[in-house]
Amino acid sequence: MSAPVRSTCPYCGVGCGVTARTDENGGVKIAGDVQHPANFGRLCVKGASLGETLGLEERLLFPEVNGERAAWEAALDHAAQKLQDIIREFGPKAVAFYASGQLLTEDYYVANKLMKGFIGAANIDTNSRLCMASAVVGYKRAFGADFVPCSYEDLDQTDLVVLVGSNAAWTHPVLYQRLAEAKRQRPEMKVVVIDPRRTPTCDIADLHLALRPGSDAGLFVGLLHYLTRHGPPGQTFDGEAEALALAAGWPLEKCADFCRLDAEAIGTFWQWFADSPRAMTLYTMGINQSSSGSDKCSAIINVHLASGKLGRAGCGPFSLTGQPNAMGGREVGGLANQLACHLNFEPADIARLGRFWGSERIAETPGLMAVELFDAIGRGEIKAVWIMGTNPVVSLPDASGVERALAKCPLVIVSDVVDKTDTGRYAHVRFPALAWGEKNGTVTNSERRISRQRAFLPPPGEARADWWILSQIARRLGYEKMFAWQHPQDIFCEHAALSGYENNGSRAFDISGLAALTRQQYDELEPVRWPVAAAHHGPVKSWRKSGRFQMAGVDPRLPAALTDRNYPLLLNTGRIRDQWHTMTRTGYVPGLMQHTGMPYLEINPLDAQRYGITDAGLVRIASPLGGMVARAQLSEHQQPGSVFSPMHWSQQFARRGQINSLVAKVCDADSGQPESKQTAVRLQRWRPAWYGEIFAAGDIAFAEDIQWWRQASTGATHFLCAADSDPRAWAATLTAGRGWQLQYASGDGELYHLLAWHDGRLMLAFYAAKAWPDIDRQAVLAAFEKAPDGRHSLLAGRAPGGVPAPGRTVCSCFGVGEKTILGAIASGCHTVAMLGEKLRCGTNCGSCIPELKALLPKAAD
Numbered sequence: 065m066s067a068p069v070r071s072t073c074p075y076c077g078v079g080c081g082v083t084a085r086t087d088e089n090g091g092v093k094i095a096g097d098v099q100h101p102a103n104f105g106r107l108c109v110k111g112a113s114l115g116e117t118l119g120l121e122e123r124l125l126f127p128e129v130n131g132e133r134a135a136w137e138a139a140l141d142h143a144a145q146k147l148q149d150i151i152r153e154f155g156p157k158a159v160a161f162y163a164s165g166q167l168l169t170e171d172y173y174v175a176n177k178l179m180k181g182f183i184g185a186a187n188i189d190t191n192s193r194l195c196m197a198s199a200v201v202g203y204k205r206a207f208g209a210d211f212v213p214c215s216y217e218d219l220d221q222t223d224l225v226v227l228v229g230s231n232a233a234w235t236h237p238v239l240y241q242r243l244a245e246a247k248r249q250r251p252e253m254k255v256v257v258i259d260p261r262r263t264p265t266c267d268i269a270d271l272h273l274a275l276r277p278g279s280d281a282g283l284f285v286g287l288l289h290y291l292t293r294h295g296p297p298g299q300t301f302d303g304e305a306e307a308l309a310l311a312a313g314w315p316l317e318k319c320a321d322f323c324r325l326d327a328e329a330i331g332t333f334w335q336w337f338a339d340s341p342r343a344m345t346l347y348t349m350g351i352n353q354s355s356s357g358s359d360k361c362s363a364i365i366n367v368h369l370a371s372g373k374l375g376r377a378g379c380g381p382f383s384l385t386g387q388p389n390a391m392g393g394r395e396v397g398g399l400a401n402q403l404a405c406h407l408n409f410e411p412a413d414i415a416r417l418g419r420f421w422g423s424e425r426i427a428e429t430p431g432l433m434a435v436e437l438f439d440a441i442g443r444g445e446i447k448a449v450w451i452m453g454t455n456p457v458v459s460l461p462d463a464s465g466v467e468r469a470l471a472k473c474p475l476v477i478v479s480d481v482v483d484k485t486d487t488g489r490y491a492h493v494r495f496p497a498l499a500w501g502e503k504n505g506t507v508t509n510s511e512r513r514i515s516r517q518r519a520f521l522p523p524p525g526e527a528r529a530d531w532w533i534l535s536q537i538a539r540r541l542g543y544e545k546m547f548a549w550q551h552p553q554d555i556f557c558e559h560a561a562l563s564g565y566e567n568n569g570s571r572a573f574d575i576s577g578l579a580a581l582t583r584q585q586y587d588e589l590e591p592v593r594w595p596v597a598a599a600h601h602g603p604v605k606s607w608r609k610s611g612r613f614q615m616a617g618v619d620p621r622l623p624a625a626l627t628d629r630n631y632p633l634l635l636n637t638g639r640i641r642d643q644w645h646t647m648t649r650t651g652y653v654p655g656l657m658q659h660t661g662m663p664y665l666e667i668n669p670l671d672a673q674r675y676g677i678t679d680a681g682l683v684r685i686a687s688p689l690g691g692m693v694a695r696a697q698l699s700e701h702q703q704p705g706s707v708f709s710p711m712h713w714s715q716q717f718a719r720r721g722q723i724n725s726l727v728a729k730v731c732d733a734d735s736g737q738p739e740s741k742q743t744a745v746r747l748q749r750w751r752p753a754w755y756g757e758i759f760a761a762g763d764i765a766f767a768e769d770i771q772w773w774r775q776a777s778t779g780a781t782h783f784l785c786a787a788d789s790d791p792r793a794w795a796a797t798l799t800a801g802r803g804w805q806l807q808y809a810s811g812d813g814e815l816y817h818l819l820a821w822h823d824g825r826l827m828l829a830f831y832a833a834k835a836w837p838d839i840d841r842q843a844v845l846a847a848f849e850k851a852p853d854g855r856h857s858l859l860a861g862r863a864p865g866g867v868p869a870p871g872r873t874v875c876s877c878f879g880v881g882e883k884t885i886l887g888a889i890a891s892g893c894h895t896v897a898m899l900g901e902k903l904r905c906g907t908n909c910g911s912c913i914p915e916l917k918a919l920l921p922k923a924a925d
């Protein structure tokens with residue numbers, strides 16, 4: 065084993081430290097970094113599975129031009145020449161970059177410098193537009209800067225935690241576990257969860273407010289009014305009179321009506337907030353992803369201002385960042401309406417940046433925000449787009465519109481780490497980027513903590529760092545001297561110097577104290593929270609640009625999507641526990657796929673009854689823009705009138721599984737952030753002729769009418785599928801003319817089971833039935849590696865000896881299935897702790913504990 069390399073997890077914005085050790089055979093062992101202040105050694109299941117994402121099978125390893133492998137020089141020359149031609153003919157605004165909170169700060173800095181500083185337009189935006197943009201507007205309104213006034217430590221010292229629009233148990237798991245631990249230590253600390261659904265996050269809640277979708281501003285504006293009458297008078301703020309006048313129109317009864325909540329429950333929340341000496345509000349996508357998201361953020365910040373719950377330990381409005389470097393992107397000015405290092409599109413700042421970068425071409429006006437930017441591509445106004453570290457064909461609203469735009473665009477450049485992505489299919493030029501474990505630089509987490517990502521693997525194939533690829537293009541566009549860096553440390557130091565340049569306390573983001581790091585100091589940099597100004601050190605609890613805080617007046621509004629007779633339900637979208645976004649990495653890890661193998665639709669039983677939908681049955685979901693197919697999951701946790709489906713599935717993992725083909729591109733006027741959480745939809749039950757699972761030694765060609773969902777597996781390809789046509793006809797096309805020995809079964813309710821053998825090796829296993837086949841997947845997969853003794857058991861989908869299947873995986877850390885857990889409960893385990901003792905489930909990262917709890921009464925029934 066090599067010495068451990070300390071790095072940072074590349075998934076969520078908690079920013080956990082990890083250690084990686086490589087053994088002689090190239091195997092990598094990942095563990096939590098006990099010294100890292102974000103996690104003190106803890107990891108969630110995604111972080112713990114990082115070692116399984118390091119294989120090269122799915123990677124893009126060589127540059128490509130028009131689908132053909134090309135040498136780096138040729139690909140770079142080609143891309144630069146094309147960009148140059150378009151800029152010459154149509155001007156700098158005809159080219160765009162679309163970047164990502166998954167780039168390192170150094171990569172991001174270079175992309176922003178090239179576009180805004182030298183190409184001279186501001187058409188660089190990022191996927192953070194879909195994520196953090198409203199939060200940024202909220203902070204800037206209140207503080208005059210994008211300053212997050214909280215840290216994780218505050219959670220250990222607060223009296224009330226309000227989680228709004230956040231399913232932290234699944235999306236910020238290590239932070240949630242810290243909160244759960246704080247609650248165990250200090251049960252008097254109250255937790256309020258505000259979410260239209262009852263999520264696993266509610267597990268530790270004293271109060272869950274299942275409000276009407278999109279109505280949060282009502283709760284917080286009403287609270288502002290309540291505070292003026294129930295709290296001691298505090299400081300005064302700019303804009304306060306207007307904000308309070310608006311709030312006065314929101315008495316309790318009106319809020320209850322607007323939010324469709326019990327007045328009493330709202331009253332409890334308000335009272336707790338007013339009475340708690342210290343309170344924190346943690347908010348994420350249920351707030352930001354809204355056509356009035358900026359106002360919702362302001363409404364939250366306002367109640368912290370009005371009650372003095374800001375700038376002290378255990379207090380503050382805490383927007384949790386989603387991506388590992390969402391905050392770094394905000395620092396480098398990755399959004400189209402910011403300049404680098406918290407500089408703004410103001411004459412003095414533009415001139416300042418021009419002096420620092422030595423450029424007279426600094427963009428003078430903001431560029432287009434993500435949704436507008438892709439619209440401009442569709443209209444032909446933008447003729448070249450370089451997409452890096454994001455997969456917009458899956459993640460932007462109106463995904464089919466994005467595809468149409470890219471299909472028409474004369475030059476699409478894609479930098480990615482994975483070969484097959486929905487976006488990559490539209491690329492004229494593809495650049496292979498270094499992935500996590502290979503790349504080297506810094507990221508900033510939710511609490512403004514800068515941590516190093518360090519390489520512990522050699523660059524595979526011809527993959528190169530994103531900053532290097534960008535700099536090579538910049539040099540070819542004629543900016544050799546300004547992009548001459550040799551190492552990420554050179555870039556980091558320049559970025560740090562800019563943050564302090566003519567700053568003198570006028571900008572919140574100042575890391576000039578790190579501008580003189582040597583390469584060795586950079587390599588050894590310990591996690592550090594900004595500011596780290598050259599002039600002064602020390603913790604900063606709050607910041608404001610000039611004199612006073614600003615209160616922004618908010619008049620609560622409901623979502624733009626209105627349900628009607630044709631589209632009677634509101635579709636809510638979001639994340640599941642074990643997948644990351646468009647699944648380009650987590651989708652290939654068997655242990656992460658087993659928890660949820662296909663898109664589901666969470667629906668209240670009353671609604672389900674109305675449409676004749678049964679649990680585990682299939683549903684077609686449609687909006688005016690498009691449709692998808694999902695598996696119904698009946699649940700009281702979902703309020704009637706609204707349904708939930710995950711955002712993750714792409715065309716690589718499902719036929720018709722993309723949620724964003726339904727979501728409309730309605731955006732917040734100030735932040736440009738799309739309303740991804742509320743879309744009016746209709747449902748239709750789909751009862752296919754059969755439901756199946758198919759496993760094969762090689763690829764599988766699906767007939768047009770078959771709906772399929774790819775699974776992650778080793779040893780064989782594995783899909784779930786369903787269709788209306790005869791499974792036998794399709795199976796015949798798969799096996800025809802191969803000379804395989806076929807073994808069939810039909811009977812006992814099963815429709816059709818088929819095994820195909822060649823020279824004693826299993827080539828194909830297909831199970832189709834009238835309901836989802838109940839088979840032991842591990843046993844079938846194992847048969848591809850080694851032919852089993854009992855072929856009849858296998859034909860029935862069982863392990864030799866007929867051992868029952870373990871069922872759907874609940875605990876991903878130890879691969880414990882639902883049926884195994886129910887079995888243990890039946891044999892006397894009646895607490896989560898007993899289950900953990902017997903099966904180990906829930907004893908590592910703890911994310912499955914809410915599900916274990918949910919199984920306990922189920923078995924007791």
Ligand SMILES: Nc1nc2c(c(=O)[nH]1)N[C@H]1C(S)=C(S)[C@@H](COP(=O)(O)OP(=O)(O)OC[C@H]3O[C@@H](n4cnc5c(=O)[nH]c(N)nc54)[C@H](O)[C@@H]3O)O[C@H]1N2
Nearest residue numbers: 229230231235277278348349350386387638639641644645
């Ligand atoms: N496992 C996993 N973790 C992740 C990610 C991932 O892909 N997978 N992605 C990361 C990223 S980039 C992000 S941005 C974060 C997102 O983290 P979260 O915001 O926690 O995740 P979401 O599931 O998108 O949405 C959170 C909740 O908002 C609720 N919601 C919907 N509408 C409303 C509403 O009107 N009001 C309120 N109050 N709530 C509403 C949803 O029901 C949902 O439970 O997660 C990060 N962590």
Ligand SMILES: Nc1nc2c(c(=O)[nH]1)N[C@H]1C(S)=C(S)[C@@H](COP(=O)(O)OP(=O)(O)OC[C@H]3O[C@@H](n4cnc5c(=O)[nH]c(N)nc54)[C@H](O)[C@@H]3O)O[C@H]1N2
Nearest residue numbers: 194195453454455459479480481497637645646648711740
């Ligand atoms: N309906 C709906 N839509 C949503 C959301 C929602 O809640 N509902 N959430 C939105 C939010 S908050 C977000 S953050 C977005 C996320 O959406 P995306 O950013 O589109 O999702 P990812 O799958 O993370 O895409 C990252 C891409 O970068 C690649 N990659 C990984 N590492 C590197 C690297 O080092 N360099 C390069 N060049 N490439 C790399 C990956 O293979 C992948 O293709 O989705 C948004 N879309």
Ligand code: SF4
Nearest residue numbers: 073075076080108111
């Ligand atoms: S909580 Fe987030 S940063 Fe920490 S291990 Fe899990 S995914 Fe990684």
Ligand SMILES: [Mo]
Nearest residue numbers: 194195386387
């Ligand atoms: Mo995000």
